[in-house]
Each structure stands twice: as C-alpha cells, then as structure tokens.
Amino acid sequence: MSTQLDGAAAAGREARILARVRDVADWPRPGVGFKDINPLLADPVAFAEVVDAFAAIAATAGAEAVAGIEARGFVLAAPAAARAGLGFWPVRKAGKLPGRTLRRDYDLEYGRSAVEVDPELVHPGSRVLLVDDVLATGGTAAAAAGLLAEAGAEVVGVAVLLELTFLPGRAALSGHEVTALARS
Ligand SMILES: O=P(O)(O)OC[C@H]1O[C@H](OP(=O)(O)OP(=O)(O)O)[C@H](O)[C@@H]1O
Ligand SMILES: Nc1ncnc2[nH]cnc12
Numbered sequence: 175m176s177t178q179l180d181g182a183a184a185a186g187r188e189a190r191i192l193a194r195v196r197d198v199a200d201w202p203r204p205g206v207g208f209k210d211i212n213p214l215l216a217d218p219v220a221f222a223e224v225v226d227a228f229a230a231i232a233a234t235a236g237a238e239a240v241a242g243i244e245a246r247g248f249v250l251a252a253p254a255a256a257r258a259g260l261g262f263w264p265v266r267k268a269g270k271l272p273g274r275t276l277r278r279d280y281d282l283e284y285g286r287s288a289v290e291v292d293p294e295l296v297h298p299g300s301r302v303l304l305v306d307d308v309l310a311t312g313g314t315a316a317a318a319a320g321l322l323a324e325a326g327a328e329v330v331g332v333a334v335l336l337e338l339t340f341l342p343g344r345a346a347l348s349g350h351e352v353t354a355l356a357r358s
Contacts, residue, residue, distance in 0.1 A: 179227075187223060191356040194220050195336060203284045209336055209358065211307050215249060227355055228254035228305050228333055235330040235351070237303040239263050243289065243318050244270070250335060251305035263302065265289050265318040276324050280317040283310040283341065289317050296325035309334040309354060312346025319350060 179187065194214035201208040214220050228250060232240050241263040242251025248264065255262040268277055268288035275290040296302075304319055309332075319329045332347055337354035344352050 187227065188356040190220055191224065191335065192358060195356070195358070206284050209308055209338070211246060211335060214335075224250065224335060224355060225253045225257055228303075229257035231331065231333045231353055232258040232260060232303045235303050236301055237330055238300050239302045239327075241265055241302050241304045241318065241322055241327075243304070243306045243314055246308070247306035250307060254305060263291070263295050263322075265291055265304075265321065276321050278317040278321050280313040281311065282313045283338075287314070289314070289321060291318075291321040291325050293325040296322065296327045298326040300327045301330045302327045304329055304332045305334070306332075307335045309337045309343035309347075309352070310341045312341075312343030315343065316346045319347065 191214060194217055196210040196213050198208040198210050200206065232254060237260060239261045240251050240255035242248045243265045244267045252262045266289065268290050271290050271292050273292065276293055277288055277290045279288040302322055304315065304322065306315055309315055315332050319332060322329050329350060331351040331353060333353045335355050337343060337357045339357050
C-alpha cells in the first residue's frame with residue numbers, strides 16, 4: 175500500500191473527489207451549501223480510492239485503530255480500518271451506545287448535537303486516527319477527538335474527505351495533524 179502521493183497524484187485524486195460530491199443549496203437549512211458525498215460512495219473506483227487513502231494515512235501515522243464519527247464517517251472509517259488491518263472504534267451520536275459512555279455536546283454548521291464514546295474500547299495510550307467525511311466548523315471532530323483523548327487514546331491525526339475552507343474547522347482542531355483529501 176503506498177503511503178505517499180506526489181502532488182500531481184494528490185491533485186488528481188482531489189479532482190476526482192470534487193467531481194463526485196454534489197452541492198445542494200439551502201439544505202438542511204436556508205443558507206447552507208450541503209456537500210452530498212453519496213455520488214462518490216456509489217462510484218466503486220472512487221470509493222475504493224478514498225478508502226485506500228485513509229488506510230495509507232493510518233499506516234503513515236502509525237495508528238493502532240481508526241475511529242469514525244456516526245453516520246457518514248462510519249462509511250469511510252470502517253472500511254479504511256479493515257484495509258489498514260486495524261480495528262474500528264465508533265464515535266456515536268448520543269443515546270446509541272450501551273453501558274457507561276463519555277459524552278460531549280457541540281455546535282456544528284447547521285445545528286447542535288452530541289457524541290459518545292465507549293471508554294472500554296480505548297486502551298490507555300492507543301494511537302488512533304479519527305476519520306470523518308466533512309470538516310466544516312470543526313465542532314464535531316473536535317468533540318470526537320476530545321472524547322477519544324479523555325478515554326485515554328492518543329489522537330495521531332484527523333483525516334477528512336472534504337474540508338470546507340471558508341469555515342474554521344482546522345483552527346478548531348489546532349494541535350492535531352489534519353489531513354483533507356479534498357478542499358472546497
Ligand atoms: O465540522 P462540523 O460543523 O461539526 O460539521 C461536520 C459534521 O457534520 C456532518 O455530520 P451530521 O451531524 O450532519 O451527521 P451525519 O453524518 O449523521 O449525516 C458531517 O458528517 C460531520 O460529522
Ligand atoms: N455543508 C455541509 N455539507 C455536508 N456535511 C456537512 N456537515 C457540516 N456542514 C456540512
């Protein structure tokens with residue numbers, strides 16, 4: 175599995191991703207430009223390319239697990255974990271995990287939500303790569319990364335399919351290594 179892409183290859187991949195993300199105006203609220211990744215997921219070649227890319231990022235970071243954020247993050251993180259030969263840790267929306275959980279509430283681009291982690295999944299000091307589809311305000315990823323750290327993991331990177339560069343997601347994740355496969 176290649177762990178590095180030269181600039182031209184990364185640019186080609188970014189163009190293939192952007193060509194398969196659909197812009198939906200004023201959804202789910204007026205003023206929001208929603209990035210629909212479903213056309214990309216429906217394309218088997220593009221889907222495999224991004225899963226391979228996340229797996230390579232996990233390998234390069236020396237991750238021992240891949241965490242994904244429900245729901246769209248699961249679709250990318252779980253196959254990437256399997257591809258990298260690693261386990262998958264779910265960061266779930268509140269109220270879905272059994273047993274004792276750690277919880278954080280946060281704001282995102284179009285609302286407010288909460289995520290939870292099962293602390294028993296996390297071995298102290300485990301190196302984990304956090305994967306999600308879209309980085310917008312960064313509220314979701316920052317909450318998820320904070321939970322993983324609170325549970326004892328070392329978050330060795332945050333990797334997203336698409337970064338919305340007009341929003342301050344990267345700043346919200348200061349202190350973390352952030353990789354975006356595409357930017358818009
Ligand atoms: O950077 P932020 O402003 O926090 O936004 C990014 C988050 O918003 C979306 O999740 P959403 O809560 O819509 O959930 P879904 O994956 O269940 O559709 C997306 O999947 C990210 O997790
Ligand atoms: N504009 C957007 N499109 C898709 N997912 C998002 N999550 C937060 N903002 C988003």
